[in-house]
Amino acid sequence: MNYNISLSNDSLTAVFTGGVSGGVRIHTINSSHPSWQSALEVIKSHGSGEELEKLMSVKESIIRFSQGKITVSDNEVLYDGKPVHGFVVCRILDFVKNGFPYQPLVKFLERVRLNPSARSVEELYKFLEHRKMPITPNGTFLAYKSVRADYTDHHTGKVSNKVGDIPTRFERNQVDDDPRNGCSYGYHVGSMAYAESFGGGERHLMIVEVDPADVVSVPYDCDCQKLRCVGYKVVDEFKHILDDNYSTEYHSVGSNDGDDGDGCYEGNDDSESCDSEEEISIDSEDAYDLGHEDGYGAGVNGLGFDNSVDSDDDESYEIIANVDELYESYKVGYQHGYDSGVRGR
Numbered sequence: 001m002n003y004n005i006s007l008s009n010d011s012l013t014a015v016f017t018g019g020v021s022g023g024v025r026i027h028t029i030n031s032s033h034p035s036w037q038s039a040l041e042v043i044k045s046h047g048s049g050e051e052l053e054k055l056m057s058v059k060e061s062i063i064r065f066s067q068g069k070i071t072v073s074d075n076e077v078l079y080d081g082k083p084v085h086g087f088v089v090c091r092i093l094d095f096v097k098n099g100f101p102y103q104p105l106v107k108f109l110e111r112v113r114l115n116p117s118a119r120s121v122e123e124l125y126k127f128l129e130h131r132k133m134p135i136t137p138n139g140t141f142l143a144y145k146s147v148r149a150d151y152t153d154h155h156t157g158k159v160s161n162k163v164g165d166i167p168t169r170f171e172r173n174q175v176d177d178d179p180r181n182g183c184s185y186g187y188h189v190g191s192m193a194y195a196e197s198f199g200g201g202e203r204h205l206m207i208v209e210v211d212p213a214d215v216v217s218v219p220y221d222c223d224c225q226k227l228r229c230v231g232y233k234v235v236d237e238f239k240h241i242l243d244d245n246y247s248t249e250y251h252s253v254g255s256n257d258g259d260d261g262d263g264c265y266e267g268n269d270d271s272e273s274c275d276s277e278e279e280i281s282i283d284s285e286d287a288y289d290l291g292h293e294d295g296y297g298a299g300v301n302g303l304g305f306d307n308s309v310d311s312d313d314d315e316s317y318e319i320i321a322n323v324d325e326l327y328e329s330y331k332v333g334y335q336h337g338y339d340s341g342v343r344g345r
Contacts, residue, residue, distance in 0.1 A: 001049035013038060016053050016097045027056040027209035034096035035061045043116045062092055079109045087125040091135065105248060107139025123179060123218035127227050130191040134247040140209050142235070142242060142250065143227065145188070149202040161206055161234050169231035175216040176228060182221040186228035192241070194225035196340045205238035205340070209250060240293045271336035282319045287326040290316060291333030292340075299341020307334040326328075 001019035010031040017024050031220050035055040042052045054060040070092065077089045088109065095105060110321060115121050128134075133143050146154065147160060153159040154331065160165050167187065175186030190198065196205060214230045214297040220304060235250040241293045242249075291307065309321040309330060320326045 001053070003052060005043060007043070012036075012043075012056070014052060014056060016049055019050060019053075025041060027053065032097075034058070034065075034093045042248060049108070058093070061096050065092070065096045066106070066247040069102065079106070080297045084109065085122075086128055093243055098245065099309075100246045101137075104135050104137050104139055106270075107137075108135050108212060109139075111139045111212040115218070117177065120177070120215050121212075123224070124212060124227070125213045126224045127191070127218045129216075130225055131244050132192045132242050134208065134243045134245055136246075136250060137248055140211050141209055142247060143189040143210055144192050144238065145190065145208050145232075146195045146198040146207045146233070146234070147204050147206055149204065149257050151204060151206075154198070154203075161204075161232055163202075163236055165234045167231065172216060172230050175230055177217045178181070179217045179219050182219045182226075185230070186216055186217075186230065187232060189227050189229065189232055190222075191225040194222055206234050207236045207238060207242070207250070208232040209235050220224055228259075229299070232255075237298070240296075241289045243263075282316055282323075282326060284326060284329040286316075287329040288333035289321050290320070291330035292337035294335030295334035295339075296341040298334075299338040301341070305338055307331045307338075 001016060003014050003016045004013045007013075011028065012030075013026065013028040013336045015024065015026050029039065033039070033056070038093055039055045041047075042055060054064065062070055062072055063078060069079070070084070076083045078084065079088075088105070092105060094100075095102065112124070115124070128141065131267065133141055133307045135141050147161040148154055150157075151160060151162045152159060161167070163240065170186060170216060176184035180183070191208060202225055214232070215227060217229060218224050219226050219228070246280075288341070291340060297303075307330070309317050309327060320330050
């Protein structure tokens with residue numbers, strides 16, 4: 001197979017001729033494509049046209065990423081022969097782009113299938129579309145919960161929510177499955193934005209792990225940022241903003257799939273080595289998140305308000321310091337984080 005390319009900073013067009021498919025085929029991708037970096041590497045190394053064409057095809061990227069466990073047919077993404085939700089498709093593409101392992105997504109889909117309610121599953125996807133609630137290596141997901149200053153729940157003051165606590169589970173039929181009811185029976189967790197705004201005064205913001213199979217309903221109020229479930233585990237107190245897609249930070253020991261203990265995965269040819277150097281790329285959301293993290297740390301620890309950026313700290317801060325738009329996003333994030341930290345003291 002032969003190919004010719006046209007490459008710019010954020011776009012790649014390749015014209016393929018010959019090969020099994022025959023004829024002339026034209027593929028164009030941009031820098032947001034999940035296999036953008038891999039495609040550039042093939043070009044730099046003068047790799048084969050077959051390899052490059054597969055990388056430029058989203059369909060082939062998904063199949064390759066999941067080692068055939070997730071497939072594409074008639075423009076539908078399938079797991080075990082059944083269509084998966086658009087939310088999962090987006091997560092798959094993000095996992096491919098970032099070199100994350102595929103096993104957590106497969107485990108997530110398995111746990112979702114254990115949820116007996118189709119409506120609960122649909123509502124779960126709406127909830128997870130909010131940012132900063134990543135999937136874990138176990139196929140669970142992380143969310144947030146606001147609790148009192150003494151680490152008990154706001155409603156009864158009797159349920160302990162210290163790190164490591166697993167509150168007594170409800171029976172599923174004890175949890176209100178009607179999303180029209182805002183506050184009702186069952187445990188409630190939320191997105192970061194919702195949990196930060198809940199409780200006021202003195203409170204702690206906790207990170208909790210939830211099994212998709214345990215989700216019962218997502219109330220319509222609060223823009224679907226609150227979720228009712230039968231149980232959860234408190235894994236940490238909020239320290240910094242979590243990734244949108246995937247987190248190994250609270251991975252239980254002994255439950256890995258090739259994880260060597262430092263967040264690196266073996267057995268996934270598409271994953272980059274943890275020792276590899278990656279070019280730092282910062283957008284407005286990244287700048288906001290970094291500002292929020294710094295502001296929260298200052299606020300919760302009683303430090304003075306200082307949203308200045310020292311370009312000598314590291315490369316991320318250097319980029320933010322030299323781009324006005326990013327610095328504005330950083331300052332907004334810092335202000336929000338600082339306010340939240342002060343309330344959490």
